[in-house]
Amino acid sequence: MHILLTRPLEDCSEMILKFQSLGHQVSHLPLIRIEKVNYEEINFSEYGGIVFTSANAVKFLNTERLDKNIKCFCVGNATENKARSIGFQNTIAAEGNVANLKELIIQSYDSKNKELLYVSGETISVNLDQQLLSEGFSVKRIINYRIDHNQKFDEKFVNELKLNMPEIVYVYSQNSASSFLNFIKIYQTENLWMNTNLMCIGEKTSSILNEIKWKKIFLFNPGEEEFLLYKI
Known part of the structure; x- marks a missing residue:
C-alpha cells in the first residue's frame, strides 16, 4: 500500500520506518514547519x-x-x-x-x-x-x-506522486489541512485523489478538505495510524 505522511520529518520518522517494515511504500510531504x-x-x-x-x-x-x-x-x-x-x-x-x-x-x-x-x-x-x-x-x-506553511515543494517528487497516487494520506491538524489544500490546488491535482483514503484528526481538519473528492474519509486519534490500515 502507498501511504503519504504529511507531518515534519522529526514527528513521523518512526512511523515511516514502521510502515516500511510492514511492506508499505511511504512518501513524505511535510506541509508545515514548527x-x-x-x-x-x-x-x-x-x-x-x-x-x-x-x-x-x-x-x-x-x-x-x-x-x-x-x-x-x-x-x-x-x-x-x-x-x-x-x-x-x-x-x-x-x-x-x-x-x-x-x-x-x-x-x-x-x-x-x-x-x-x-x-x-x-x-x-x-x-x-x-x-x-x-x-x-x-x-x-x-x-x-x-x-509556518511550506510553500515550495520538490517538482520531481510532485511529478512522481501524480504518477503513483497514495491509497492513504494522514493529516494531523487544521493548519496542515489548509497547507494540503493549497498544495493540491497549486499543482492542479484536484481530480487525482478519488482513490485515496483521507485520514484526519477531527472533523474540523477534514472539513477543510471536503471540497476534494476522496474515496473515503476517516477520523482518528494519534496512535491509531497502523490500526486504520486494516480498515481499508
Whole structure:
C-alpha cells in the first residue's frame, strides 16, 4: 500500500520506518514547519498544574526549573508520551480533543488551587484558556511555538506522486489541512485523489478538505495510524 505522511520529518520518522517494515511504500510531504517562539521567563512555582494541547508545546518548553511532579494535563496520548519522555510524572490525558481536555480539567482540578499554566502554539483551534476562565479557573497562557506553511515543494517528487497516487494520506491538524489544500490546488491535482483514503484528526481538519473528492474519509486519534490500515 502507498501511504503519504504529511507531518515534519522529526514527528513521523518512526512511523515511516514502521510502515516500511510492514511492506508499505511511504512518501513524505511535510506541509508545515514548527518554529520556537521566545517567551517570558516563567516562575513555575506560581502554578499548580500545566496544560498542553500539543507535543510541540512540550518540546519547546524549558523545564529546567519545573517540578516534574506538577499535575500535567495533556490533550491526548501522543502529547502525554512526549511529556513523560522528558520527565513529567503526574500526567493525565484526554481522548485527543480539547473539549474532552476541558472536561477532564474541570473534573480533576480544583479551581481554588493555584493558577493553571497553559502552553500552546500561536494558532489554536479552541480558546481553551478563555473557556476555563469562564468556568472560574485562573489560567495563564504562554505561546512557545508557531507554525509556518511550506510553500515550495520538490517538482520531481510532485511529478512522481501524480504518477503513483497514495491509497492513504494522514493529516494531523487544521493548519496542515489548509497547507494540503493549497498544495493540491497549486499543482492542479484536484481530480487525482478519488482513490485515496483521507485520514484526519477531527472533523474540523477534514472539513477543510471536503471540497476534494476522496474515496473515503476517516477520523482518528494519534496512535491509531497502523490500526486504520486494516480498515481499508
